[in-house]
Amino acid sequence: MDATARPIIENAKLPTMTDAVAPMQQAPARDANSRLMDDAQPPLIDASKPTMGAFTVDQPGPIRVIPRVLPDQEPRLTRAAPDTSYVVLRMRVQDGKLAVIGSKRVDGPLLAEEEIVQDGLTYEALLDDKRLSLGSVPDFGEQRSYPRPGTTEHYVTVLPSFDFNLRVPSDRISLQDLPKLKISLYRFKVPVPDLKLGSQPLRAQLAQEVRVVAELNGIQLAKLPSNVQEVVQRAFTR
Amino acid sequence: MPDHKSKVLDQGAVDTALHVDRPGPMPGAAPVTDSVTQILSAGPVGSKLNIAVLGDGFAAADQDAYNLKVQQLLIDGVFGHDYFYEDNQAFNIFRVNLISNASGVSTRVYDEHGTHDNPKDDTIVSTTMKDTALKYIFSGSWAHCWLEGTADTAALVQAALNKWVPDYDLVVILLNDPRYGGCGGGGFQVVPLGIGWEVLAHEFGHGTGGLADEYCTSNVYSGGEPGAVNVTINTNRNTLKWRNFVNPSTPIPTGTGQCSGYTAGAKPAGWSDSQDVGLFEGGGANGRGMYRPVINCRMNGNSPEFCPICYTTLKNKMHPYTGRTFLKCYAGDFNGDGKSDLLMHNGNSIMICRSNGAQLDVVFSAVERVPGSWQFKPNDRFYIGDFNGDGKDEVAVFNGSDWGMEYLGLLADDGKNGLKLIARYDNTMPNWDFKKDDQFFVADFNGDGKKDLIVFNGTNWSMPYLGMLQCSGTGFSLVRRYDGNFAGWQMTAGDKFYVGDFDGDGKQDLYVFNGDNWSIPYLAMHRSTGNAYTMVKRYDANLAGWNMTKGDKFYPGDFNGDGKTDLYVFNGENWSIAYLAMMASNGAAVSMTRRYDGNAPGWQMRKNDQHYVAEISGDNKADLFVYNATDWGKEYLGTMISDGANLACAWKEDWVGEWNLGSVDRFIPCNFEGAAGKRDLFVHNQNWFGMIKATPTLTLQKLYYKYIHNYRYGRNW
Numbered sequence: 001m002d003a004t005a006r007p008i009i010e011n012a013k014l015p016t017m018t019d020a021v022a023p024m025q026q027a028p029a030r031d032a033n034s035r036l037m038d039d040a041q042p043p044l045i046d047a048s049k050p051t052m053g054a055f056t057v058d059q060p061g062p063i064r065v066i067p068r069v070l071p072d073q074e075p076r077l078t079r080a081a082p083d084t085s086y087v088v089l090r091m092r093v094q095d096g097k098l099a100v101i102g103s104k105r106v107d108g109p110l111l112a113e114e115e116i117v118q119d120g121l122t123y124e125a126l127l128d129d130k131r132l133s134l135g136s137v138p139d140f141g142e143q144r145s146y147p148r149p150g151t152t153e154h155y156v157t158v159l160p161s162f163d164f165n166l167r168v169p170s171d172r173i174s175l176q177d178l179p180k181l182k183i184s185l186y187r188f189k190v191p192v193p194d195l196k197l198g199s200q201p202l203r204a205q206l207a208q209e210v211r212v213v214a215e216l217n218g219i220q221l222a223k224l225p226s227n228v229q230e231v232v233q234r235a236f237t238r
Numbered sequence: 239m240p241d242h243k244s245k246v247l248d249q250g251a252v253d254t255a256l257h258v259d260r261p262g263p264m265p266g267a268a269p270v271t272d273s274v275t276q277i278l279s280a281g282p283v284g285s286k287l288n289i290a291v292l293g294d295g296f297a298a299a300d301q302d303a304y305n306l307k308v309q310q311l312l313i314d315g316v317f318g319h320d321y322f323y324e325d326n327q328a329f330n331i332f333r334v335n336l337i338s339n340a341s342g343v344s345t346r347v348y349d350e351h352g353t354h355d356n357p358k359d360d361t362i363v364s365t366t367m368k369d370t371a372l373k374y375i376f377s378g379s380w381a382h383c384w385l386e387g388t389a390d391t392a393a394l395v396q397a398a399l400n401k402w403v404p405d406y407d408l409v410v411i412l413l414n415d416p417r418y419g420g421c422g423g424g425g426f427q428v429v430p431l432g433i434g435w436e437v438l439a440h441e442f443g444h445g446t447g448g449l450a451d452e453y454c455t456s457n458v459y460s461g462g463e464p465g466a467v468n469v470t471i472n473t474n475r476n477t478l479k480w481r482n483f484v485n486p487s488t489p490i491p492t493g494t495g496q497c498s499g500y501t502a503g504a505k506p507a508g509w510s511d512s513q514d515v516g517l518f519e520g521g522g523a524n525g526r527g528m529y530r531p532v533i534n535c536r537m538n539g540n541s542p543e544f545c546p547i548c549y550t551t552l553k554n555k556m557h558p559y560t561g562r563t564f565l566k567c568y569a570g571d572f573n574g575d576g577k578s579d580l581l582m583h584n585g586n587s588i589m590i591c592r593s594n595g596a597q598l599d600v601v602f603s604a605v606e607r608v609p610g611s612w613q614f615k616p617n618d619r620f621y622i623g624d625f626n627g628d629g630k631d632e633v634a635v636f637n638g639s640d641w642g643m644e645y646l647g648l649l650a651d652d653g654k655n656g657l658k659l660i661a662r663y664d665n666t667m668p669n670w671d672f673k674k675d676d677q678f679f680v681a682d683f684n685g686d687g688k689k690d691l692i693v694f695n696g697t698n699w700s701m702p703y704l705g706m707l708q709c710s711g712t713g714f715s716l717v718r719r720y721d722g723n724f725a726g727w728q729m730t731a732g733d734k735f736y737v738g739d740f741d742g743d744g745k746q747d748l749y750v751f752n753g754d755n756w757s758i759p760y761l762a763m764h765r766s767t768g769n770a771y772t773m774v775k776r777y778d779a780n781l782a783g784w785n786m787t788k789g790d791k792f793y794p795g796d797f798n799g800d801g802k803t804d805l806y807v808f809n810g811e812n813w814s815i816a817y818l819a820m821m822a823s824n825g826a827a828v829s830m831t832r833r834y835d836g837n838a839p840g841w842q843m844r845k846n847d848q849h850y851v852a853e854i855s856g857d858n859k860a861d862l863f864v865y866n867a868t869d870w871g872k873e874y875l876g877t878m879i880s881d882g883a884n885l886a887c888a889w890k891e892d893w894v895g896e897w898n899l900g901s902v903d904r905f906i907p908c909n910f911e912g913a914a915g916k917r918d919l920f921v922h923n924q925n926w927f928g929m930i931k932a933t934p935t936l937t938l939q940k941l942y943y944k945y946i947h948n949y950r951y952g953r954n955w
Contacts (some may be wrong), residue, residue, distance in 0.1 A: 001874055001889065007815040007836015010845045014814040017785050017835070035757045037728050037778070049700040055669050055719040070662055073613050074642035086284055088405055090396075102396065106405045110284035115555040117448035119465040138448030139425050145383040146420035146429070146437055152453035152539055153523065154422075155355070155380050162424050165407070167284070191465050191479075231400075 084108030085170045087235045091123075091183070091216075093140075094161035098183055098216035100228060101163065103235040110169050116195060118188040121213055124202045125168050126182040131201060132172055137164040137185070175236040178219040186210040270298050271337060272371075274402040277313060278331035279606045281586060283405040286559055287446065289331045290406040292398055294372035295343035295414030301335055307412060307431060308333050315435020316442060320543045321552050324945075327587040327605045328559035334402045336371035343413045343430075344368045346377040346386070357381035372398070376415045376430055384419030385428055408445045410438065436540040443537050443544065447552045452530040452538035452545075454497030454520035459527030468537060468547045469522040470529050480531050480547045483515040483952035492516025496525045499533050512542035513950050549947070550954050557944055561585055564922040564942075569908035570622035570631035572651065578908035580920060580927075580946070581622070581633065586614045590656065591946045593910040596939060598929070598946050602656035610659020612647040615640035623680040623689030626650060626711035633657060634691060636678055644672035648713065661713035669716040670705050673698035681737040684708060684768040685744035692748070696731035704729060706769065717769045726773040727762050730755035738794035738803025741765055741774075741825035749805065753788030761786060763827070775827045783830045784819050787812035795851040795860025798822055798831070798882040806862060810845030818843060820880070831883050840887030841876050844869035852907035853915030854932045855879050863907060863919060863932070864889075865899075873899035877932050888935065895938025897921060897928045910939075 045051070086109075090102035113135045116122050120138035124131060141162045144154035166183065173181065186202060189211050198205055203212075221229055280286045291312060296304040312331055316322050322329070347363040350356075360382070365375065372395055373388040387395075399406055411428040418432035422441040429438070443449040450466035463471055472478050475490040484490065489502035497520030500509065511533035521530030521538070530538065535545035544552065566583040573579065577593040579601075587605040591598035607613040612635060621634040625648060633649040643665035652658040665672060670693065679692040683706055690709045696702040701722040707714040722729060732754035739746045745766040753759040758779040764771040779786055789811040794803045802823045810816040815836040821828040836843055841864060850863040854877050862878040864887070876889030892899055906920040910929055918939075919930040927946065929939040943955040 001842045001870060001891070003837050003840045003842045003887065005837070005842060008842065008844060009814050010810065010816060011814055014812065016815060017809075017813050017817055017833075035755075037756055037760055037776075046700045049698065051700045052671055052703055052719075052721070053669075055716075055721070070611055070659070072611070073637075073645055073664075076640060076642045084284075102400065104400060104405075106283060108284045109282060111286075111558060114558045117555065119450065119467065120448040136448065139423060139445045141424070143383050143421055143423035144441075144444075145380050146418075146422065146433065147453070147540075148380055149418060152451075153455055154451065154453075155383065156523070157383065159423070164425075165405070167405075188465055191463070193479075 083171060083238070084110070086110040086167050087170050087173070089166045089168070089183075089232075089235075090163060091166050091185075092161055092163050093185060093214045096214050098185060098214045100216075100219055100224060100232060102228060103232040105170060105235040108169070110167055116197070118191050118195070121164075122186045122188070122202065122210070123164070123166050124184050124186065125166060126184070126201055127173055127177055127180055129182075129201060131199060132168045132181075133166070134197070134202065135167060140164065170236070170238075173236070175221070175233065178221060178232070178236065181216075181219055183216040185213045185215070187213050270301075272398075272402070273335045275333045275335070276330060277308065277333045278317065278326060278329055280327050280330050281561070283330055285561070286330045287328055287408070287556065288403070288406045289329060289408045289410065290399055290403040291331065291333045291410045291412065292372065292395065293334070293336055293338075293412045293414065294374045295338050295341065295368065295370045296336070296412075297339065297341040298337050300341050300414060301337070304335065304412065304414070305333070311412075311429075311433075311435045311438060312410070316439045319435075319439070321549055322439060322442065324589075324600050324603050325553065325556050325560055326603055327562065327584065328556040332403045332406070334398060336398060338368075338370040338414075340368035340370055341414065342368055343370055343415050344373065344375040344388075345415070346375045348377055348379045348382060350379060350381070354379075355381055370414075372411065374411070374413050374428065376413055376417065376419065378417055378419060380419075383421035385413065385421055385430070408442065434540075436536070440536050440540045443548060443552070447548065447555050449537050449548050449551060450522050452521045452532075452535050453523060454525045455523050456496075457524040457526075459522065459524035464522060464528065466522070467551045468531055468535070468545070470517075471527065473517060473529065478517065480515060483531070483546045483550075483949060484517070485514070485951040488514070488516045488951075490517050491519060491529065493518035493520075493533070495519060510950060512536075512545055515546055515951065546949050546952065553945055553947070553954065560587075562587075562589075562945065563924045564927045565904075565924060567904075567906060567920060567922045567927070568620050568622050568633075569906045569910075569920055570633070571909075572631050572657075573655070574628065574630035575912065576909070577912035578910045578918070578920075581620065583614070583618060583620060585616050588614060588657070589946075592655070593912075593929075595911050597948050598910075598940070598942070599948065600946055602654075604656060608649060608657050608659055609652065610647075610649075610662065612645075612649060612659040612662065619678070621678050621680050621691065623682075624687075625689045625709045627687040628711075632689075634678065634680070636672075636676065638672065638674035638676060644674060644676070646672060646714070648709075663714070667714065667716060669719055670703075670707070677735075679735055679737050679748075681746040681748070681766075682744075683746050683766040683771075685746075685766075690714075692735065692737070694729075694733065694735060696729060696733060702729035702731065702733065706771075708769070718771075720771075724750070724773075725764055725771045727760075727764070727776070734792070736792050736794045736805075738796075738805075738823075739801075740794075740803045740823040740828075742801035747771075747803070749792060749794060751786075751790065751792055753786065753790055759786035759788060759790065761792075763823075774825075781807070781830075782821060782828050784817075784821070784833070791849070793849050793851045793862065795853075795862075796858070797860045797880040799857060799859040804828065804831075804860070806849065806851070806860075808847065808849055810843070810847055816843035816845055816847065818847075818885075820883070820885070832885070834885070838878060838885050838887050841878060841885075841889060848905075849878075850905055850907045850919075852917065852919075852932075854917040856914035856917065856933075858915070861885075863905060865903070865905060867899065867901040867903065873901070873903075875899055875905075875930075875936060877936065890936045894921075894928075894930055894936050896941050897926075897930065897938045 117136040117138040293304045346365045348360045376385045413430045415430040420429035493501045522528045532545040562584045568581040569578040580591040582589045590602035592601045625632040638644045646663040648661040649657040691707040693705045704720040706718040708717045736749040748764040762776040793806040805821040807819045819833040820831040846868045854861040864876045867873040872892040878885045902923040921928040927942040
């Protein structure tokens with residue numbers, strides 16, 4: 001930028017303002033093609049659109065006391081959105097094994113987790129070695145008594161088992177896929193600074209950094225307790 | 239036609255109706271059967287972190303008390319303070335009302351045999367069972383986690399969650415027992431009534447961010463580096479995981495010895511035990527061998543705010559769940575201290591950040607609605623102005639597309655740094671039916687010191703309409719409507735309106751331009767009489783020596799300081815070179831004071847120059863900020879200072895301090911310093927927000943990434 005330079009010609013095909021003849025001196029002829037404001041008659045009515053009602057000065061004043069809490073604003077009616085639901089699998093971890101103990105379909109959308117809590121556990125669900133979902137289990141495996149008044153210390157009890165919720169988008173897995181669903185629960189052996197997760201399975205990407213805590217290779221519906229079978233079936237059936 | 243469904247609250251109604259501390263649905267009548275109520279509604283459960291609250295031992299008659307306790311602990315407590323308040327947009331809270339047959343929970347008495355820390359030798363003295371929804375037993379024994387479930391409890395809890403809560407990440411179970419205690423873990427917290435919200439917030443630190451405890455015991459740690467972000471064994475300043483938050487003048491380690499405080503010399507004046515970061519021995523439930531970042535964080539003593547490390551971890555973890563960006567920002571002085579604050583809108587939330595002249599601090603965070611109520615949506619359009627003349631800015635808000643009908647609301651100071659709705663118009667108000675393309679302009683057209691609204695719609699009706707919505711301070715009324723013709727001006731869809739008091743009588747007038755809908759461009763000056771407009775001048779094609787063309791851009795501002803709003807006119811697209819003119823108003827007409835052809839003194843004009851009216855030099859003459867991100871190899875941000883008849887320009891290239899100018903940047907002239915005029919800029923894009931001062935030269939005052947927070951040392955990038 002140099003403000004002392006000659007003005008930059010943005011478009012040489014256009015005139016300068018100085019060169020232009022003042023439009024007032026060459027006002028368009030009032031022929032059929034010209035449209036000047038002076039010519040305009042009272043508003044042209046576009047009959048395809050409604051007209052606002054007449055302005056009346058004797059309308060009731062607008063300041064009126066109405067119920068103290070207003071009703072909710074009225075939702076817009078919309079067409080049914082595409083199915084973005086997801087399925088929650090309630091998982092139990094015990095002795096290095098994973099088991100499904102419950103399931104539920106939930107209206108979506110499901111947000112993919114971006115920041116893994118490395119101090120917790122991380123689950124990954126794979127179908128045909130492609131990641132369905134990944135998430136953190138930040139608080140697991142222990143119960144803590146609240147500190148006694150005037151102190152800050154928990155009494156910590158390590159639990160023999162713990163549960164967590166695993167989520168998978170329902171449009172990417174069906175009931176028939178469950179035997180192929182592979183679920184792994186990892187811990188980070190060493191913290192990974194500035195972790196950026198790629199699309200490949202966690203174990204392939206971070207072979208040195210993560211360790212398997214528990215795994216489940218396929219969900220065999222018939223082997224689940226009947227009450228769990230029922231809810232899993234319902235959750236994965238559209 | 240107008241169906242008089244307008245809903246307006248008078249001042250008195252609001253005062254008695256809205257005494258809730260934080261946004262959220264008003265408590266309803268206590269339920270008599272099991273039910274669920276969403277008390278924090280941030281969005282779809284799959285894109286938020288969901289908290290379920292259950293009650294045990296609350297009979298039908300106890301439900302009001304239960305609701306109140308949930309409000310106190312969760313909404314007013316955890317989500318009424320610091321981190322969780324700021325990021326309430328990331329959370330849903332479902333309050334489940336379970337009706338127990340008995341009031342109060344079962345209790346158990348242990349004989350601890352004098353060993354309070356060892357449960358192994360404890361024996362049960364007595365158990366008093368009650369018929370409650372979840373069958374918890376409160377014992378008050380610390381080593382027994384204060385409480386325990388029965389054999390049925392886990393299944394009852396799971397059944398209640400499955401039935402009433404769509405999805406959950408964290409669960410709080412409130413026991414109807416007045417004593418202190420609580421048991422946490424696995425995302426669950428089971429607590430009696432005698433606890434404060436601070437301990438819950440501490441536990442949420444575990445459950446949300448995987449944060450480690452920072453408190454100490456007598457243990458001596460001898461293991462490897464822990465994975466948690468907020469404890470370490472590393473004493474090397476250069477590799478310390480929170481080194482970015484440690485002031486170079488702070489010794490490392492800062493404190494040594496059993497559960498140390500500041501031992502490396504005298505604690506500096508002004509040191510904050512929760513916000514100044516160092517390296518203090520003791521943490522992770524160890525007294526020695528492991529270090530924590532601050533003397534006392536919420537993960538240590540419960541009551542202090544989260545330390546910068548824990549806070550940043552929570553913010554980073556939850557930022558995607560908030561869905562926040564800096565794209566929709568507005569400046570306004572919401573507390574009347576003369577400094578421009580920031581209002582941020584994201585989807586269904588707003589946030590107000592207060593300026594102290596040098597930085598912004600979050601003072602208000604509302605999700606889903608504010609009391610009144612106004613429910614926020616992505617297409618809410620905000621109009622800032624002092625609509626009640628109290629010296630503070632209010633917010634008029636319109637939504638014409640996200641609901642089943644159009645809504646106009648007026649939000650005013652709630653007396654607690656936030657906003658509440660004081661008037662709402664649903665679909666229509668007397669003499670005006672709202673439509674989706676209604677355009678609003680803030681203007682005090684009657685000169686009473688209260689901003690009013692001009693509303694124009696040129697597309698949704700059979701003819702264009704313009705209305706004058708006078709503000710009483712508590713609501714709007716339409717005092718005049720123009721149907722098709724606007725005081726001698728034939729309105730068409732392409733009309734563009736510019737507000738300014740061009741005759742200096744205190745009533746804001748209108749300039750109207752149309753370059754699209756006629757054979758020649760027109761500009762008119764419409765003077766406000768207080769409740770109507772009269773056209774005092776119309777320019778047909780030629781504006782006092784300026785050949786108007788369709789690409790003309792008008793910027794109203796009193797550039798000569800005579801109290802009358804003048805016009806800057808710029809055209810960069812319809813001529814071979816760019817032009818900028820200064821058109822002075824005498825109240826009845828404008829005359830050209832100066833025209834710059836291609837160059838202004840100190841600024842080489844280009845076709846894509848963007849201008850923003852400001853008042854940079856504090857001399858009561860309107861100046862311009864100017865920005866060009868497309869016509870040069872680098873971006874330029876400049877100032878164009880008016881002396882009344884001429885402009886003097888200066889600029890910065892590519893960077894303003896640490897702000898890397900880019901094509902996505904948006905600018906808002908403002909006055910965050912509280913100095914005379916309007917000499918500052920808010921600059922923002924998706925993830926970055928900056929505060930730029932123009933005096934004495936363009937400099938960056940403050941830079942924020944992803945969220946507004948001021949660290950005592952360091953930053954989150």
